[in-house]
Amino acid sequence: MFITFEGIDGCGKSTQLKLLNEYFLKQNKQTLIIREPGGTKVSEKIREILLSKNLEMTNITELLLFAAARNSLVEKVIKPALKQGIYVLSDRFFDSTTAYQGYGREINLDYIKIINEIATNGLKPNLTFFLDVPIEIANKRSKNKNKDRIEASGNEFYEKVIKGYYSIAKEEPHRIKIINSKGSISYTHNLILDIIKNFSQ
8 A cells, every 4th residue: 555645844754654554553564654756866866956955946846846856766665565465655746846846836737647657657646635734824834944045935825726736626525634733743653544444445
């Protein structure tokens, strides 16, 4: 099973991913945690480039770098793990590209769809959690964090990203579940578990 976590920075993705991983381990499931961009030597190098505040790049360059990193991760890590029956939990996947580069950077969504398809060779998550949180709360949670190039894009950009996630979720309601993550960590975790327990692929 392939499960992804999406949302703006500060929404609680990483925390909830780790909690779900612990739940699966207690169920005697074999799991693998990954993040995007990253997960392979190539993808980690690309991550350094993408997040560096010392580098300027066009929106298209950013888009293609994310796609390149994703392709390496899919072919070298995700697909082999899924073939072995491992539960793969990912901090971001192609929905981030649609939300951030498509809606946030306003790159043509038809281009985004094609590039996502090429990068993943058609691989889609079985289940995606979009952790929805107001920008004000997200900013408060990450106020002490040293922001990378993308995180420093500003509130207006993130408003577009959130609207993008809602549009994506509306298109694929069976796969993408909207989770209100402005409450406590345990409350959000229980919302996710309720969906996991009732989810049929």
